[in-house]
Amino acid sequence: MNQSNSNELLNRINDRYSQMSKGQKLLSTYITDNYDKAVFLTAEKLGKVVGVSESTVVRFATCLGYRGYPEFQKALEELVRNKLNSIQRMEVTYGRISQSQILASVLQSDAEKIRRTLEQINQDAFEMAVDIILHAEHIYIVGIRSCAPLASFLAFYLNLIFENVHLLHTNSSSELFEQMVRISNQDVIIGISFPRYSMRTLKAMEFANNRQAKVITLTDSVHSPMNLYSSCNLIAKSDMASIVDSLVAPLSVINALIVALCMKKQDEVALTLETLEQIWDEYQVYESDEIDYVDDHLKMHYGKAGESEDE
16 A cells, blocks of 8 residues: 555644644544554544544544545545454454344445445446456466455456466465466456455566566555556455455456456357357266256266176
8 A cells, every 4th residue: 555645644633733622632642543443433432432522523534634524434444454453353343243233234234345346446447457358368367365266266267268367376476476487468467455465466466567468456445555566457345344355346346357258259158168068068067966856866877887788
């Protein structure tokens, strides 16, 4: 994350501190020392913790130049986005959701992230990503830790559309670069990373950029460090304070990419799927391990070694 962006709130507090009221100075001190806790408090709760009124909290936000408390809270989120460790994330989630509300809270939160992503994603960037992928000689995909399933999902479907798709395995940095050693300006790398951001993913994108390859990022913010080397940024909302990373919105963007690419290459995809259906049928990919509940026996075309078909 850009350092100036992450420090903007603290800079505003320092610049205006001398003109603040006593209550606002108390808020300034608490937020400076406890921003990782303050970010999850409503205006009312923050006021109670500090010992001031809710209206003082709201005036404090406007004093700092924000249009209201919600905008101030977003600035706090930018400050702590990449600073919470796993224990803090778990503590925050336990403090937010009661046991009886878990299902509804999580699903509603995920739905909200998809809605916000739809409202804010750049359609031109999406179309650019589709075009870059269509014209690339080789497509490299990298995602680490919780983003690895997203990378694997994208690679699985791109393999049905294109010939030269490379899902990068990331057991070590040296192994990562060895898999990319032939990347060139005719290729593209798609890097997927959300807080806490992966340094190995960032280094892979830097490596690709240095070799004039196209770089596409799927990340959570225009301030993400993943955008340092990218020529095309796809922004999808994720939850920065959760026991598990909420990556529903990024997965929806990946689905949209796959559908858009399939529509651009309909004939090739249809031929590939037709060939695969024949292979699956010939080699019993889906049938050999299914139970026929009418006959109550395994459906097998081939008998055991040494047995005739009449046995």
